[in-house]
Structure formats: structure tokens, C-alpha cells
Amino acid sequence: MQINRYKYIWLPALLLIYGAVIGILYGRDFIADGRIWQFVATMAADLAVCIALFFALRKRQRLADARQ
Numbered sequence: 001m002q003i004n005r006y007k008y009i010w011l012p013a014l015l016l017i018y019g020a021v022i023g024i025l026y027g028r029d030f031i032a033d034g035r036i037w038q039f040v041a042t043m044a045a046d047l048a049v050c051i052a053l054f055f056a057l058r059k060r061q062r063l064a065d066a067r068q
Contacts, residue, residue, distance in 0.1 A: 005061065008053075009054075012051070012057070015046070016046070016047070016050045019043065019046035019050070023039070023042075023046075
């Protein structure tokens with residue numbers, strides 16, 4: 001299936017978009033409450049997970065391609 005072949009692109013992108021939407025919706029509340037560091041740490045963790053997921057899934061796909 002072609003969609004599973006490029007999972008390393010669309011899955012991290014989808015999670016990054018989700019994190020951005022949540023950040024836009026609730027970021028002002030966090031900043032207004034004085035919890036800016038919690039907001040920044042959450043957004044940084046989301047970005048780090050998306051980057052790690054991209055590289056892990058890309059390596060997995062390359063190994064699967066090499067087996068075929």
C-alpha cells in the first residue's frame with residue numbers, strides 16, 4: 001500500500017499539525033496564567049517527538065526496502 005510506504009512523512013507531520021493547533025488554541029491560556037515555561041516545554045517536547053518519529057520511521061522503511 002502506497003500510504004504506508006510514506007508513513008514516516010505524514011505521521012510526524014500530522015502530529016506536528018495537531019501540536020500546533022493545540023498550541024494555538026490553548027497557548028494564550030497558558031501564557032495568561034503565567035505558565036509560559038510549561039507551554040514552551042510542551043511545544044518543544046512535541047517537536048522533539050515528531051523529529052524522532054520521523055527518523056525512526058524512515059530508518060524502518062529503509063530497512064524494509066532493503067529486505068525486498
